[in-house]
Amino acid sequence: MRLVRLADADRPRLAFTLDGAPAEALAGDTLLTAILTNAGHVRASEFGDGNRAGFCWMGVCQDCLVWVDGLGRVRACTTILEPGMAVRRT
Amino acid sequence: MTAMTVAVVGAGPSGTRAVEVLVRAGLRPVWVEEAPATGGRIYQRPPAGTTRSPRDLYGTEGAKAEAIHAAGDRLRAASDWRPGTLAWNIRPGVLDTFRAGRHETVAFDRAILCTGAMERIVPVPGWTLPGVFTLGAAQIALKAQGVAIGSRVAFIGTGPLLWLTATQYLKAGAAVALVLDTTPLRTKARAAAGLLADPATFAKGLALVARLHLAGVRVIEGGTPVALEGTDAVEAVRVRDRRGREHRIACDAVGLGFGLKPESQLADLAGVPFRFEAIERNWVPERDRAGRTPVAGLYLAGDGAGIAGADAAELAGARAAWAVLEDAGAALDAAEIARLDRALARLPRVRAALERAFPYPSALAARTPDATIVCRCEAITAGELRAAARASHVTGGAAEVNRAKAFTRVGMGRCQGRVCGPPAAEILADALGCDVAAVGRLRGQPPVKPIPILAEAAE
Numbered sequence: 001m002r003l004v005r006l007a008d009a010d011r012p013r014l015a016f017t018l019d020g021a022p023a024e025a026l027a028g029d030t031l032l033t034a035i036l037t038n039a040g041h042v043r044a045s046e047f048g049d050g051n052r053a054g055f056c057w058m059g060v061c062q063d064c065l066v067w068v069d070g071l072g073r074v075r076a077c078t079t080i081l082e083p084g085m086a087v088r089r090t
Numbered sequence: 091m092t093a094m095t096v097a098v099v100g101a102g103p104s105g106t107r108a109v110e111v112l113v114r115a116g117l118r119p120v121w122v123e124e125a126p127a128t129g130g131r132i133y134q135r136p137p138a139g140t141t142r143s144p145r146d147l148y149g150t151e152g153a154k155a156e157a158i159h160a161a162g163d164r165l166r167a168a169s170d171w172r173p174g175t176l177a178w179n180i181r182p183g184v185l186d187t188f189r190a191g192r193h194e195t196v197a198f199d200r201a202i203l204c205t206g207a208m209e210r211i212v213p214v215p216g217w218t219l220p221g222v223f224t225l226g227a228a229q230i231a232l233k234a235q236g237v238a239i240g241s242r243v244a245f246i247g248t249g250p251l252l253w254l255t256a257t258q259y260l261k262a263g264a265a266v267a268l269v270l271d272t273t274p275l276r277t278k279a280r281a282a283a284g285l286l287a288d289p290a291t292f293a294k295g296l297a298l299v300a301r302l303h304l305a306g307v308r309v310i311e312g313g314t315p316v317a318l319e320g321t322d323a324v325e326a327v328r329v330r331d332r333r334g335r336e337h338r339i340a341c342d343a344v345g346l347g348f349g350l351k352p353e354s355q356l357a358d359l360a361g362v363p364f365r366f367e368a369i370e371r372n373w374v375p376e377r378d379r380a381g382r383t384p385v386a387g388l389y390l391a392g393d394g395a396g397i398a399g400a401d402a403a404e405l406a407g408a409r410a411a412w413a414v415l416e417d418a419g420a421a422l423d424a425a426e427i428a429r430l431d432r433a434l435a436r437l438p439r440v441r442a443a444l445e446r447a448f449p450y451p452s453a454l455a456a457r458t459p460d461a462t463i464v465c466r467c468e469a470i471t472a473g474e475l476r477a478a479a480r481a482s483h484v485t486g487g488a489a490e491v492n493r494a495k496a497f498t499r500v501g502m503g504r505c506q507g508r509v510c511g512p513p514a515a516e517i518l519a520d521a522l523g524c525d526v527a528a529v530g531r532l533r534g535q536p537p538v539k540p541i542p543i544l545a546e547a548a549e
């Protein structure tokens with residue numbers, strides 16, 4: 001799956017890293033947008049039932065937790081991307 | 091009176107109007123909101139520098155959105171505005187909050203909780219696949235981020251949000267693969283008389299449906315989702331139409347949602363009693379029409395106090411603030427309060443008609459296949475829940491969701507059962523042969539949401 005940008009796509013570009021690899025997204029993106037415009041999932045279920053890619057996008061389901069260096073474990077859908085963030089999915 | 095500290099949680103339509111009334115009365119409320127900006131769900135703001143107009147973003151509700159945003163902007167300076175702040179617990183006279191890595195306590199004399207709603211789900215097989223989101227998520231993605239959840243999106247569920255979100259996607263230039271409403275047309279037609287009590291909204295609803303039909307979108311009313319299929323991500327939906335014929339429709343994303351339920355964990359933690367609202371099929375916190383709860387000093391407004399929609403949320407927010415002023419012995423505007431009371435008194439009728447027009451498909455939820463995950467947090471299946479129901483029967487245990495929780499961990503996960511609660515209750519009630527109200531509800535626990543582990547106490 002990939003998110004598709006339909007509007008407001010001319011915002012400044014921001015560089016960050018996803019699992020150590022360089023990636024790019026836009027200023028004002030949440031981590032969920034930043035990750036899912038670059039990759040097909042945000043986390044693996046701890047119970048071995050496959051990958052997840054968020055669900056509610058409003059900070060309720062907790063199915064979008066990722067690690068950010070210096071911040072700890074955060075909800076991707078309610079965390080705004082900052083330049084240079086190191087985002088890890090495991 | 092000026093020494094009174096009022097805390098308002100939430101900056102959607104209800105919280106914004108509550109703060110407005112308090113500020114006008116000369117108070118400086120503490121205003122706590124988890125999001126970085128005011129607006130709430132329906133009027134959630136786009137990223138800075140958007141090129142979209144309010145009409146592009148909020149359709150027919152554009153002017154209302156602008157008014158709420160303008161009020162929010164004005165009120166930030168007049169209140170103790172705390173954006174990006176989660177209220178994770180409430181105790182008598184105290185909110186525990188978390189903001190940018192720091193814990194802070196907020197002491198209050200009175201508090202108005204305006205915490206809004208979230209979606210109700212039916213766990214369709216395959217619903218944990220990447221690419222499957224709630225309808226609200228699909229809408230937030232578009233409004234707040236300018237992205238569609240996929241390039242060919244199927245919308246499945248029931249309720250106004252189903253039709254609204256599908257139309258918004260169409261208008262934004264996304265391909266809509268399917269709109270499946272589990273409610274048959276005749277059910278909606280039967281509710282039409284009640285809906286006409288609010289003719290403007292009724293007309294807007296009809297316009298949405300007409301627009302989708304006109305655009306040639308595949309629409310199935312009275313249909314049933316069978317499975318969402320795919321290996322690494324959703325690739326197709328299998329559905330049954332009204333006549334029982336099965337269809338497989340290719341897509342790369344799904345928006346799923348079956349109505350709303352109050353986000354009422356803080357009210358629960360504060361000790362507000364709940365009752366089962368049969369028409370809405372939700373547990374709602376007890377409060378009078380002005381928003382007063384049985385807990386002294388605690389008031390509720392907006393969808394967090396029972397689903398009634400955005401216009402009602404504005405009225406209820408203002409009314410709850412007047413109740414605060416009234417109870418504190420402040421000066422009142424009797425004419426304004428009477429106007430709010432009259433408007434609020436009209437709501438239950440329209441609300442009941444809407445619930446009848448788009449009922450939660452409880453039988454579909456109760457029939458969730460054994461192998462399907464119900465609790466996403468702990469990967470608990472419907473079969474495990476049914477086994478727990480049988481075990482509790484054998485031991486003579488009470489039929490209660492909180493007991494099932496002890497047996498299966500359902501609701502013990504990170505979301506505390508916000509997502510799985512309603513279908514889990516339907517599955518248990520069906521397995522035990524009792525009414526869903528008899529099954530009870532999952533209890534909230536502090537923190538209402540997980541807090542990052544790096545957090546340090548501010549004191």
Ligand SMILES: Cc1cc2nc3c(=O)[nH]c(=O)nc-3n(C[C@H](O)[C@H](O)[C@H](O)COP(=O)(O)OP(=O)(O)OC[C@H]3O[C@@H](n4cnc5c(N)ncnc54)[C@H](O)[C@@H]3O)c2cc1C
Nearest residue numbers: 100102103104124130131132177205206226392393400403
């Ligand atoms: C995803 C979604 C999309 C919706 N879209 C529409 C729509 O397009 N049209 C429509 O008519 N209705 C829509 N609704 C229904 C919506 O509930 C109401 O229309 C309206 O937004 C209700 O206003 P409110 O003030 O009660 O709550 P909301 O607008 O939901 O505002 C509640 C606010 O409280 C904050 N909050 C909640 N808990 C806490 C906490 N513990 N700490 C700090 N802050 C907290 C939230 O971040 C939120 O900003 C939607 C609902 C959802 C869930």
Ligand code: FES
Nearest residue numbers: 054055057062077
């Ligand atoms: S997607 Fe549900 S909490 Fe982030």
